[in-house]
Every structure is written in C-alpha cells, then in structure tokens.
Amino acid sequence: MSTRPPHLLLALSGHGYGHLAQCAPVVNLLCQQLPDMTLTVCSSLPLEVVAARIDSAFDYHSVVLDPVLRMLNAWEVDVAASRQVYRAFYQDREQGYQADIDLLEQLAPDLVLADIPYRMLSAAADREIAAVGLCSLNWAAIYAAYCEDNAEDRQMLEQMMRGYRAADVFLAPTPSIPMTGLENVTRIGPVARQGSRQKQSLQEYCAGGSSTQFVLVALGGIATQLPLDSWPCIDGVSWILTEAVQSDRTDLVDFSSLAMSFIDVLASVDVVLTKPGYGTYTEAVCNGVPVLTIEREDWPETAYLNSWVQQQGHLQVMTREQFYAGDFVSEVKALLAKGSSHGCEPTGIRQAADIIQSLLS
Secondary structure, eight states, X not given: OOOOOOEEEEEEOOXXXXXXXXXXXXXXXXHHHOXXXXXXXXXXXXXXXXXXXXXXXXEEEEOOOSOOOOBSSSSOBOHHHHHHHHHHHHHTHHHHHHHHHHHHHHHOOSXXXXXXXXXXXXXXXXXXXXXXXXXXXOHHHHHHHHTOOSHHHHHHHHHHHHHHHHSSEEEEESSOOOOTTOSSEEEEOOOOOXXXXXXXXXXXXXXXXXXXXXXXXXXXXXXXXXOGGGOOOOXXXXXXXXXXXXOOOTTEEEGXXXXXXXXXXXXXXXXXXXXXXXXXXXXXXXTTOOEEEEOOTTSTTHHHHHHHHHHHSOEEEEOHHHHHHTOOHHHHHHHHHHOOOOOOOOTHHHHHHHHHHHHHO
C-alpha cells in the first residue's frame, strides 16, 4: 500500500480574481488538515496573485485551462470578443483536451479541484482521477446568458456541461446560481476569508483622525478606469483604491501603501464599493462590512448575490450613470449610518475541505 502524501491539483480559471478568492480558503484549510499534501496550481493568473492567496508552498504551471470572457470593464462583458474566444477554444477542443490529458499524466494528482475549468474535469474522469468542481456559477450558464447564437454554440454548451457532470461532486457555495442540468451538485455554506478589524491602525496609516471613515473601492481584478474627475468628496471619508491612480487629493489612499493585508483592510473599512461578484461580496458580508454595488443586471449571479447580501448584511445599489457621474454620496452616507452588520460565518470552507479530504483518502 502506497504511503506517499496525497497530491492535489488546483485547476483555476483566469477570469479575474474571484475564482481564486473562492477556492483559496478551502485549499488553505486542506493544507492545514493534510500538512504533507503536495499542491500543484495550474492557471493563467499571475503567479504572484496566486501566491498572495495560497498560504502553503505549491508548484505552479502557467497554462490556459478555459476560455476567459473579454470584459470592457469590471462589469460589462464584451459579447462579440467573448464569443470569438469561446468558439476558438471549442474549435481547438481535441488538441486542448489532449494537452489536459498530458498534463494530468505528467503531474499524476490524486484529485483535481476545478474552479471551474470544465475540460479538465472531463480529462480527470477519462484518467479515473477523482475530481471536484467548486464554484458559485458554471461557464455554460454564463455563456448561454450572453453569447448563445447557433447550433455550434449549443454543441459547445453541451461539452461544458459534460465536463461539469463528470466531476464526482460539484460544490456550490452560498450564494450560487441555480445549477440547472447538473445532478451532482452539493450546496454548501459561504466561502470567504475573515480578516482582523484594525480600524485604528488604518486611521494611523492614512494620517486620519479617530472619526475618519473609509470606503474600499475593490472591483475584482478587472482593469477599470475610475472616473476621478467626478469622484465625490465627503467630509470625514477617505477612499482606499486598489488600483494605482495619479491624484493630488488627500482623501484618496493607495492600497499598496498600507502595511496591511487586503483582507484586514477590507475588515477594517466602513463600506466596500464593488460590483456584483462572489469574492468581494462574501468577504464583505462575512466581515460585517456594508456593500455599495454598481448595477449589473445582465450578470446571471447578480440577483442571487444581491438578495443574499440584503438578507445577511447591508446593501445599496447605484446605477452605472451614478458611478461615472460621482452621484453616489447619498448611498455611501446611508450605509455609513447603518454601520457594520452582524457578519456571517463562512461555513462552506470546512464543508468543502471535508468532502475533498474524504475523496483524497
């Protein structure tokens, strides 16, 4: 009987940082539960971005595992460009599938955890390797909402669904879209990091007074130009920006200048300004931080995400026109007046880790 430590392969989508944010807490707990476990990460995300979220040592392979939606900004899909990317990926399916098979044979993992490359799940099943999908959405549902146009698209969607059905289990953390057509879904609690609230330290770093309040602007890793010419000034409020900007305003703070981790900054602010997306939403709610969001009615997750935040915390929604005009002062003030919420326990982390560990063993 083999006594070698288990080997986990994390197959990670390169679409923004949300997929990494969603699965990293689960992987980190698994590494604690199984300290001898070998971890390999395969993704097109920058290595330094992955390393900032994964606490343990891992081997990294830079590889494109799934097509990535093309975005006009953090919340608008470039439909025409995305359709081209997905169709090209599909047309290269045989060569791509063989590349995934070759990668699995080279790495020889005991289990594949995918968030949410579908083709790798099919390849794992082909090689009789345990496989788990983990995500609040699936790419078939997203593509169908924007780009489905003809018979080729329907064939592509069926290929995606076959991949997701091939997983031993597809873990859907709260809140998730309906996983129509997938019978292997297991719903679990929220997955999110919890930080340490250090409001006083944040005020000291930013040279603010004891009454200074902070809004963290976090749009999820998709490059978006902020409309700083119209950005509002609110007495006693500082804005912490995750993207570097050129400005002489003293109420704008560059996140990279703070000697604090992102999750501790998020846990220490008074409001998070973001767009509908799993990672920032759940991290905000699980840390009791109110959410100011930009409308994103066409995104399939939005209704489920917004409903959950309204149930578990505090939410204000502004239009895109308000965002670009800087006309969201009343929304910020309304959230500041409400203060922090009770927070929410990210129970899905342990649930997912226990399920994965049982398959590994």
